[in-house]
Amino acid sequence: MTTQLFTNAKVFTGESETGFASAFRTVDGTIDWVGAAEEVEGETAVDLGGRTVLPGLIDSHTHPALIAGTAAAVECFPPAVASVHELVETLRMHAASTGDDWVLGRGFDESKFPERRMPTAEDLDRVSKDRPVLVWRCDAHSAVCNSAALRMAGIDERTPDPEGARFERDDAGRPNGVLTEIAAVAAVASVIPAPSREEQVLAVLRFGEDLASRGIVAVCDLLSTRIDDPLGVFREAEARGLRTRVALYPGWDPEQPLADLDPLDTRGRIRVAGVKVVMDGAYSNRTAWVHEPYPDSCDHGLRLVEDEDVLAAADWARRNGVQLAVHAMGDRTLDRVIELFADREPWLDGVPSVRIEHATLVSEARAERLRAARMSFGIATHTVFFFAEYDGYEKALRAEQVPDAYPIARLYEQIEPLALSSDRPATAWSGADDVMLSIAAAVRRTAYDGTEFGMEAAVTVPQAAMLYTGRARLLSPLEGVGILAPGLDASFAVLDRDVFTVPEDEIASVRVAETWIGGQRVFIR
Ligand SMILES: [Zn+2]
Known part of the structure; x- marks a missing residue:
């Protein structure tokens, strides 16, 4: 039996906004006791030096399988990559450190580039003339490739545009490497070889290390179908040292309904926890399905799935004893989800039967309907969205809608199973999975460029911390995490500064100094 006592800490237990302790004991990877340091004075202990401790954090909506499926791509997100020049340099360095095949990247956002233009094949030819190069835009709906990639995909001036998509062209009609919309991206991306199973497992292991550096010990993978056998790949990674708890939510495809689960698939540290339906698009590119048309247009966005398919997914979830997760961003989609499910009988105990992903606009009346419904609803939402993508929201929301946008204070009062992610x-x-970035946005309600975004929805730091711990744990069947209490995993994060007392403008720069999972230190800065 391995017993460890930790003292001299400011321990946020995650049980309530005011739940703090100063010492805890772990036995064989499980919390055994939480209390005051005075009670255990004189015993041999690990002195945490007065630092702040949070329960191991939960990221309730992320995409590890997607990351594993595109493991070869280097990240090119802003603000790390902030110009066409930096994009080319990042890809060039990536090319130098990888074999002799495809050079892949993802995440650039040309709207934040000083050049204010899409990169083109001409730019990417500076990465390589011979090796094919492709980089996805941040929304994954478009991409840019170089001349070698166009050649490999057999795309030239004679190639017609695919349905609903475009190969952008120069004045002479030659494709310039910019691939607009999914079908055009797919025309090139389909010739990229898929990562091997070994590469996928290694990518998942690396993802676990990334998460540990953020203090994250458990995640929900909301669309784990981007690799062939997500459960198998994650469980293989677990066998090879992955300590993260993972709840998988494969996507519902009406054309290819999922097979029923083996009961064992829904148990353990890596488990299937539900099924996901993507019901509409996103506000940031004006494709969320909305009641009022987008500003200066008569466009209501996209509804992607019919009622009968949403209900078929719900039936599958009910039959298999797992959750239904619905991507519902637009207000019209959210109302449709409420109409479809509010009066139905929930089928799960302890966790909401229906998870709503994103839920951007939640008026007082909508929040009240969700709370009072017969169905058990939970919400995973994101303050990092308006922080990082303010420009998109500014174009998609009317001023009078902003007070209802990501109204975390209101949701905190009305919806128990609630998480930031x-x-x-x-x-x-x-670094979108930096929990401190998202806590700072929840507290300060300020975008990356300093613009305020619905200040009345601000929450306190303890409240925001609850949305990664004690409240997030109510949203999914991830067991053993979210609070520091006897019987739960000895998983916790030690911070380099006290996030509860630093000035507001320093919250985002608080770092995780150590992460422990199941009584073992898995990360130290
Ligand atoms: Zn997502």
């Missing part, structure tokens, strides 16, 4: 890598920001 990163949506990495779908968020256009390098």
